[in-house]
Amino acid sequence: MAVPLRPWWQDALVYQVYLRSFADANGDGVGDLTGITSRLDHLASLGVDALWLNPCYPSPQRDHGYDVADYFDIHDEYGTLATFDALVAAAAARGIRVLMDLVPSHCSSEHRWFQEAITSPPGSAARARFYFRDGKGEDGSLPPNNWQAAFGGSAWTRLNDDPADGQWYLGTFTPHQPDFDHTDDDVRQLFVDVFEFWFDRGVEGFRVDAVAPTGKHPDLPDQPPVDPDVDVLDITWLNPHTVFRPEGHDVWRDFRSTLDAYEQRHPERELMMVAEAYAVRRPELVRRFTRPDEFHQMFTFDLMLSPWEKTSIERALLDPLELLGDTGVVPAWTLNNHDIQRVVTRLGRADAHLPESWTNNNLASSRADVDHALGARRARAMAALVFALPGSLYLYQGEELGLPEVLGMPDDRRTDPIFALTNGIFEGRDGCRVPLPWTLDPATSFGFSTLPPDAERATLEEPWLPQPSNWGDHSVASEEARPESMLHLYRDLADLRKKYATSQPLATRSIDLGPDVVGVVRGDLVVVVNATGRPAIIDVDHPALVGRRVVLSTCPESDAGTDVVAPDSTVWYVA
Ligand code: NOJ
Numbered sequence: 001m002a003v004p005l006r007p008w009w010q011d012a013l014v015y016q017v018y019l020r021s022f023a024d025a026n027g028d029g030v031g032d033l034t035g036i037t038s039r040l041d042h043l044a045s046l047g048v049d050a051l052w053l054n055p056c057y058p059s060p061q062r063d064h065g066y067d068v069a070d071y072f073d074i075h076d077e078y079g080t081l082a083t084f085d086a087l088v089a090a091a092a093a094r095g096i097r098v099l100m101d102l103v104p105s106h107c108s109s110e111h112r113w114f115q116e117a118i119t120s121p122p123g124s125a126a127r128a129r130f131y132f133r134d135g136k137g138e139d140g141s142l143p144p145n146n147w148q149a150a151f152g153g154s155a156w157t158r159l160n161d162d163p164a165d166g167q168w169y170l171g172t173f174t175p176h177q178p179d180f181d182h183t184d185d186d187v188r189q190l191f192v193d194v195f196e197f198w199f200d201r202g203v204e205g206f207r208v209d210a211v212a213p214t215g216k217h218p219d220l221p222d223q224p225p226v227d228p229d230v231d232v233l234d235i236t237w238l239n240p241h242t243v244f245r246p247e248g249h250d251v252w253r254d255f256r257s258t259l260d261a262y263e264q265r266h267p268e269r270e271l272m273m274v275a276e277a278y279a280v281r282r283p284e285l286v287r288r289f290t291r292p293d294e295f296h297q298m299f300t301f302d303l304m305l306s307p308w309e310k311t312s313i314e315r316a317l318l319d320p321l322e323l324l325g326d327t328g329v330v331p332a333w334t335l336n337n338h339d340i341q342r343v344v345t346r347l348g349r350a351d352a353h354l355p356e357s358w359t360n361n362n363l364a365s366s367r368a369d370v371d372h373a374l375g376a377r378r379a380r381a382m383a384a385l386v387f388a389l390p391g392s393l394y395l396y397q398g399e400e401l402g403l404p405e406v407l408g409m410p411d412d413r414r415t416d417p418i419f420a421l422t423n424g425i426f427e428g429r430d431g432c433r434v435p436l437p438w439t440l441d442p443a444t445s446f447g448f449s450t451l452p453p454d455a456e457r458a459t460l461e462e463p464w465l466p467q468p469s470n471w472g473d474h475s476v477a478s479e480e481a482r483p484e485s486m487l488h489l490y491r492d493l494a495d496l497r498k499k500y501a502t503s504q505p506l507a508t509r510s511i512d513l514g515p516d517v518v519g520v521v522r523g524d525l526v527v528v529v530n531a532t533g534r535p536a537i538i539d540v541d542h543p544a545l546v547g548r549r550v551v552l553s554t555c556p557e558s559d560a561g562t563d564v565v566a567p568d569s570t571v572w573y574v575a
Contacts, residue, residue, distance in 0.1 A: 348375020
């Protein structure tokens with residue numbers, strides 16, 4: 001068998017499927033696995049190499065699957081192990097691999113082990129799988145330390161007020177997501193079994209959730225005081241006793257050795273793990289997580305959190321490209337995911353061009369006015385940049401349709417725990433998770449819901465989150481019919497990426513092609529981004545551009561010549 005030059009995941013195009021909102025094949029208003037299988041041709045039309053499924057394990061859905069009640073089965077609203085196997089087989093038939101989401105930092109409070117822990121005495125083996133501690137104060141009524149939960153409130157929950165057993169347990173995200181203690185042997189073995197179970201079913205790798213807070217200081221000391229101006233949702237991430245701890249790396253090394261051992265037994269497989277953590281402008285962290293015995297990749301959120309402004313974009317490229325040059329670790333770019341305001345809305349915000357807007361605080365939850373048309377132009381240009389870059393690229397469903405964030409959802413329809421736990425101060429993430437529009441037909445929730453021929457129900461249920469009335473304008477059917485749509489751009493970019501980008505060497509650098517533009521060279525490919533609202537003149541006599549021709553402009557209707565790049569647009573030049 002010929003040895004591939006690079007492992008498949010190094011330059012893969014991966015499509016993130018937020019299962020609950022992708023396609024509902026049984027009419028209950030909630031997406032399901034059969035829905036995905038029925039829509040695989042859409043993924044194939046984008047040339048994707050793999051799909052990443054958000055968690056589909058049994059779960060009370062308090063954090064939409066990031067509260068896992070059983071790591072070895074499928075959530076009943078989504079299907080069964082048999083429908084999962086059918087999806088993996090149908091995807092494989094189209095050359096699409098399946099990645100799953102692994103949630104090791106915590107489980108659901110409904111997980112069998114947690115239920116066992118709360119009915120077992122303090123000090124028992126059942127409690128040792130989690131962080132149970134006595135409270136402070138005479139009657140133990142004060143939490144064991146001052147840690148705050150990532151989604152608001154204390155990170156500690158007391159079981160009851162009984163002085164004999166009023167222990168507290170730790171939940172870094174919410175009280176419904178108790179943290180595992182990975183120094184416990186049962187916990188370590190659990191994840192060995194989880195890997196093997198899903199690899200045996202044909203899964204090719206995992207996106208690993210919440211790696212930052214996995215691993216704790218053994219003494220669980222108080223978090224040092226934080227500036228009173230820090231947002232409640234940021235406090236946890238500044239806690240040095242639970243974020244990016246050395247103890248976490250023991251867990252990742254165990255995971256990697258399980259994966260490597262499996263691969264050794266199955267040499268035809270090429271498995272991978274990508275770490276989910278926000279390490280923007282902290283390349284030393286990416287280095288640590290991508291050591292040869294840890295993760296294969298770590299998400300590169302730098303462009304996702306970058307303002308639409310030349311120096312910020314250049315800054316976002318700098319660390320990942322330097323790291324690639326130094327260590328060979330390829331970036332895993334993304335512009336969207338299910339936790340962040342959608343790019344069209346983000347880049348259409350009145351503050352999106354300000355260099356100081358780079359923190360996720362602002363760009364993930366800015367409430368500045370939105371100009372959607374401007375946001376869409378910038379999103380097109382940003383996409384054309386990221387498709388050219390070395391590394392893999394993770395698309396989030398609906399990005400290819402240019403879906404905006406759904407703003408102003410009625411409060412009684414919001415389901416994100418962030419909304420409830422911050423008493424509505426933060427809207428939460430429902431707005432980027434609204435069910436996809438496939439057609440123009442409002443009677444089927446724009447094609448999201450269908451009824452199978454043998455359906456038990458006679459009518460379709462409302463989708464679990466409300467869709468705006470104009471959602472059909474962004475549907476696949478509507479965009480198919482419009483050559484200038486985001487969908488056509490994404491399909492073109494996917495083709496061009498294969499033709500002109502992934503065939504190039506990985507080494508990529510910024511070049512100076514003029515004061516207003518970002519210039520990037522990768523072998524024979526030159527990409528120029530004009531992140532201003534004015535046409536930009538570029539230096540066409542620059543040696544990198546001489547003899548090059550334009551193969552793509554994200555603003556094709558503009559009358560820009562080869563020495564002028566239209567406002568808020570990107571151009572690809574090839575030899
Ligand atoms: C990160 C996931 O992407 C997010 O959706 C989830 O709420 C948290 N981790 C907790 O698991």
